[in-house]
Amino acid sequence: MNWFKFSSPQTFYPLAGRLIPVFWVLAVVLAVAGLYIGFFVAPTDFQQGDAYRIIFIHVPAAWMSMFIYLVMAGWAALGLVLNTRLSSMMASALAPTGALMTFIALWTGSFWGRPTWGTWWVWDARLTSELILLFLYIGFMALHASIDEPRRADKAAAILAIVGVVNVPIIYFSVKWWNTLHQGASVSLTRAPSMATTMLLGMLVMAIAFWMYSIAAALSRVRSIILERERNSAWIGQLQESR
Amino acid sequence: MNPLLAVFRRDLLQAWRRRADWLTTFFFFVIVVSLFPLGVGPEPAMLRTIAPGILWVAALLAAMLSLPRVFESDFADGALEQLLLSPEPLPLLVLSKTTAHWLLSGVPLALMAPVLGLQFGLDVEAVRVLFWSLLLGTPCLSLIGVVGAALTLGVRGGGVLIALLVLPLYIPVLIFGAGAVETVATGTGAAGHLSLLGACLCIALPLAPWGASAALRVALE
Amino acid sequence: MNPLLAVFRRDLLQAWRRRADWLTTFFFFVIVVSLFPLGVGPEPAMLRTIAPGILWVAALLAAMLSLPRVFESDFADGALEQLLLSPEPLPLLVLSKTTAHWLLSGVPLALMAPVLGLQFGLDVEAVRVLFWSLLLGTPCLSLIGVVGAALTLGVRGGGVLIALLVLPLYIPVLIFGAGAVETVATGTGAAGHLSLLGACLCIALPLAPWGASAALRVALE
Amino acid sequence: MLEVRDLACWRGDQCLFDGLDVRLGAGEVLWIEGANGSGKTSLMRILCGLSPPERGEIRWKGRTLREGRDTLLHDLMYLGHLNALKDDLTVAENLDFHASILELPRDGRLVGEAIEAVGLTSRQDLPVRVLSQGQRRRAALARLWLATDRPLWILDEPFAALDTASVDSLSDLVASHVERGHVVVLSTHQEVPLPVSRTRRLRLDALSR
Amino acid sequence: MLEVRDLACWRGDQCLFDGLDVRLGAGEVLWIEGANGSGKTSLMRILCGLSPPERGEIRWKGRTLREGRDTLLHDLMYLGHLNALKDDLTVAENLDFHASILELPRDGRLVGEAIEAVGLTSRQDLPVRVLSQGQRRRAALARLWLATDRPLWILDEPFAALDTASVDSLSDLVASHVERGHVVVLSTHQEVPLPVSRTRRLRLDALSR
Ligand code: HEM
Ligand SMILES: Nc1ncnc2c1ncn2[C@@H]1O[C@H](COP(=O)(O)OP(=O)(O)OP(=O)(O)O)[C@@H](O)[C@H]1O
Numbered sequence A: 001m002n003w004f005k006f007s008s009p010q011t012f013y014p015l016a017g018r019l020i021p022v023f024w025v026l027a028v029v030l031a032v033a034g035l036y037i038g039f040f041v042a043p044t045d046f047q048q049g050d051a052y053r054i055i056f057i058h059v060p061a062a063w064m065s066m067f068i069y070l071v072m073a074g075w076a077a078l079g080l081v082l083n084t085r086l087s088s089m090m091a092s093a094l095a096p097t098g099a100l101m102t103f104i105a106l107w108t109g110s111f112w113g114r115p116t117w118g119t120w121w122v123w124d125a126r127l128t129s130e131l132i133l134l135f136l137y138i139g140f141m142a143l144h145a146s147i148d149e150p151r152r153a154d155k156a157a158a159i160l161a162i163v164g165v166v167n168v169p170i171i172y173f174s175v176k177w178w179n180t181l182h183q184g185a186s187v188s189l190t191r192a193p194s195m196a197t198t199m200l201l202g203m204l205v206m207a208i209a210f211w212m213y214s215i216a217a218a219l220s221r222v223r224s225i226i227l228e229r230e231r232n233s234a235w236i237g238q239l240q241e242s243r
Numbered sequence B, C: 001m002n003p004l005l006a007v008f009r010r011d012l013l014q015a016w017r018r019r020a021d022w023l024t025t026f027f028f029f030v031i032v033v034s035l036f037p038l039g040v041g042p043e044p045a046m047l048r049t050i051a052p053g054i055l056w057v058a059a060l061l062a063a064m065l066s067l068p069r070v071f072e073s074d075f076a077d078g079a080l081e082q083l084l085l086s087p088e089p090l091p092l093l094v095l096s097k098t099t100a101h102w103l104l105s106g107v108p109l110a111l112m113a114p115v116l117g118l119q120f121g122l123d124v125e126a127v128r129v130l131f132w133s134l135l136l137g138t139p140c141l142s143l144i145g146v147v148g149a150a151l152t153l154g155v156r157g158g159g160v161l162i163a164l165l166v167l168p169l170y171i172p173v174l175i176f177g178a179g180a181v182e183t184v185a186t187g188t189g190a191a192g193h194l195s196l197l198g199a200c201l202c203i204a205l206p207l208a209p210w211g212a213s214a215a216l217r218v219a220l221e
Numbered sequence D, E: 001m002l003e004v005r006d007l008a009c010w011r012g013d014q015c016l017f018d019g020l021d022v023r024l025g026a027g028e029v030l031w032i033e034g035a036n037g038s039g040k041t042s043l044m045r046i047l048c049g050l051s052p053p054e055r056g057e058i059r060w061k062g063r064t065l066r067e068g069r070d071t072l073l074h075d076l077m078y079l080g081h082l083n084a085l086k087d088d089l090t091v092a093e094n095l096d097f098h099a100s101i102l103e104l105p106r107d108g109r110l111v112g113e114a115i116e117a118v119g120l121t122s123r124q125d126l127p128v129r130v131l132s133q134g135q136r137r138r139a140a141l142a143r144l145w146l147a148t149d150r151p152l153w154i155l156d157e158p159f160a161a162l163d164t165a166s167v168d169s170l171s172d173l174v175a176s177h178v179e180r181g182h183v184v185v186l187s188t189h190q191e192v193p194l195p196v197s198r199t200r201r202l203r204l205d206a207l208s209r
């Protein structure tokens, strides 16, 4: 199979169109399952009561916020180096979803902080670096929006995204490097998880649901970006005629 | 003369002709720092605790304010095109502009901060750390800053967009810098924070000029 | 269309085209405010005490940062010459530019400040006073600011010189504004401070446009 | 209409001109010539009242600039070296703005016609930023087509950066303006087709020492 | 020396030129003509490698811009619409700076001669800010007198704002440059005295649709 074939917007557009419904369905099904496990199956925590159930949204969102940034920066770098149109479009399609995830992580986190820490917000390293991540996403979108020529905008935003990658390890390791209020990683590949299995299961199912949602959202956004950017090209004209 | 030296010299010469310009980056720093006691109230104990934070935030803002000037006039009058067409590698030219910027904006701040620190009632050891943290931190600010300056060049709304791009990236420098000074009060030793600042500098030094010159090429396209 | 309206409309239109511009004045405010806890440390009680000061200083800085833009582009591209040659009285034209500036820089700050105030743990009453103090205070900042902007036009080192001229004049506004919010904690009532802010506005409103237009004529000579 | 008496202008340590006397009647063009730096721009800015002369007097319709500043501002159309265009606004928006502040007659049709006259109709909704050098100059000049009722035009190198077709249409406009009894003061380094019989030439080099 | 093959340039939704082929031998001038906005500036910036073309190839001394960027940068002297002068520095300081960054030969005498050649000797220690429009252009052009060894000159409307004496001396310089076997690409709207036998004209309007 020739993967490069799909690096042209023209071939990617219909492919994405076929994939989107699949991801949407998966996202909804998994989210329902995950929420069911989270809210009905998982036991009440003996310390935190039911407040801990925010974890089922908070942690997947926090993971996604960092992961999407890496993917976005990767696409952006690819677009910068190889000058492929589609990669840059993918990067700009991912940014709003990433910002949304970051926002959800922040929002649910501070919602959770109220009962557990007694405050909405503290300035510890993880919270702060997550906030920086939000600013980086916003900066990426703002920079992109304030340059008219799409190709220039792509390149400039790509440079910013690459520079900002430095922030991601800081978020991830912040709990290790500084002793903070926020708790450290409890899910790890190298040792046994320190939480109940049902909880872990619920969290993982939710995480996959968030993945599916992010892919679906990014694909639909990239389709509209393609339509907008390639509006003058011949194949879009044919597309409209064939409708 | 070597092109790198020529760029450096010209930037300094221009700054000398526009003395008011960099003198006021410096005054800005002093004034911002002095505004806080007015806004916050005059209790000495509280002022002493917040002093490192305020001095560092003011230094950040002062460094940031002077950023647009790094490339803007060169861009508007066409000199940047000429720099891009110089046979010398662009990242080196950018580095030489960055050095000039640091010398004009960072160094004066580092020199002035101890005096202001004493006014806030910091002790001598804290002031010493303040000085070193600024001397290590301000080059990072300049380096990160020029990337932002290059990215927002000729962009609609450049002037303030730069703040949005650059300030978040300044945060680690701020945390380590202000943290270093605060350790003196808690007695845990500043070496750790200062070496983290050094690490920031080591990351920024090779990356920033490269990023900035890529951004400049894009801006002039 | 009336020339005053035309100036106002054009400034808004331009701002709309450069959305990023005034959106980022606003983000600048948010970011600066968020920087302080990083520098100063996270104790909630202390943050609550210094919050009014920090919010007001950040508002001052944000308003000040957006000042150079008021006349600079008009000056550089010759549109200011044309404004001076308009049959309409210059102070009125200046007033209409000032209003646009306030709408774009002051109002968003006043709207955002309450949210940030809540983050710092201010109570609802304090947040209400904060909002009103900013709504009264930011027009003063814009009015005083345009005089500074006009005075530093085309002057070597304008960008930062403006800070030097304008910030000292901002101090009374800062003191009354931050003071008003602080009264809530002490329970003495904010009315006095707010009416002092109102008085500042009444003084600045007739004087500033006149001063600014005199400065503009000199700048273009 | 326009009288200049014993005008002097110094820049730095140097006298650009001294004892300058000009009288311009209705329907005349004053073509200010001179090498680069001979003081053409300085003279025109003094005529507009933008900068004060070292010595001397300027009268428009018999009244000095000081007494009759209002009359002058209602009669004047000045175009400098700079185009006074906002990069972010479109050509049409820019023109509309200028018409407003100068209190020129303006409605959509007139503005559209002015833009057509300078050949920018296809460009009128683009931001000025993307225009070429000459297109910008033309966008600035479009103001003149709206200002045909203003009796005094002061144009500083209006022909710079224009292509030949635009040069011709602008000089036609100047010719028709003076034919209607108005006054035009302009400078240019190119040879342009102006209505010879109505054109007075003023060489500035001759006056400076 | 300079070969352009099948070059295309789009701006916005519009094709400025397409399928542009030019071959320029040693000792030739390429005079790019065309109405305002026909793409002259865009073409020259593409030739310098400042902006990428939509399609097509440019070869200098047989090597494409990508391979031979270094050679090109050592051979090129580009002068754009903008003068690249710092308002606060003097004419001499500005010129000295440009000579340094472009690695042109420079010592006090050469710089002095270049300034004399453009007739700014009396102005050389003034900040550029106070110069007139034409004097600024001349200060920018002074670079050419230092760059007589550079085999490729790309000049975007070098004659704009110059008085007639300066136009003549610049066209003499261009003529002597091509006589020494070098290549000059320039654009101008004025009729200027160029060495006819060596001048190739390229009209851009003709290519765009
Ligand atoms: C606005 C405030 C908060 C932010 C920005 C935030 C941010 C994050 C981030 C970025 C992660 C993922 C990093 C990783 O996997 O190591 C995470 C994970 C987590 N957060 Fe938060 N958080 C916030 C508040 C809270 C609160 C209040 C709690 C509970 C007391 C909490 C508990 C957790 C837990 C248990 C994890 C999972 C860690 C793991 O198992 O790896 N967070 N948070
Ligand atoms: N501060 C100063 N010191 C010395 N000379 C000055 C100063 N300010 C201006 N000048 C000189 O005054 C003259 C101003 O000329 P002006 O701009 O009126 O020329 P111009 O005739 O319009 O020229 P151009 O054809 O180039 O537009 C220039 O020769 C300039 O060098």
Ligand SMILES: Nc1ncnc2c1ncn2[C@@H]1O[C@H](COP(=O)(O)OP(=O)(O)OP(=O)(O)O)[C@@H](O)[C@H]1O
Pocket (backbone or CB within 6 Å): D123, D126, D130, D131, D132, D133, D134, D135, D161, E011, E012, E013, E014, E016, E034, E035, E036, E037, E038, E039, E040, E041, E042, E043
């Ligand atoms: N984003 C854009 N959208 C539409 N048109 C554009 C865009 N950017 C540039 N253009 C057009 O491209 C052309 C650029 O021309 P260029 O500056 O190369 O012209 P030129 O031949 O140098 O003209 P001049 O003689 O006026 O200097 C102009 O017609 C301009 O209107």
Ligand SMILES: [Mg+2]
Pocket (backbone or CB within 6 Å): D040, D041, D042, D081, D156, E132, E133, E134
């Ligand atoms: Mg002139």
Ligand SMILES: [Mg+2]
Pocket (backbone or CB within 6 Å): D132, D133, D134, E040, E041, E042, E081, E156
């Ligand atoms: Mg051009």
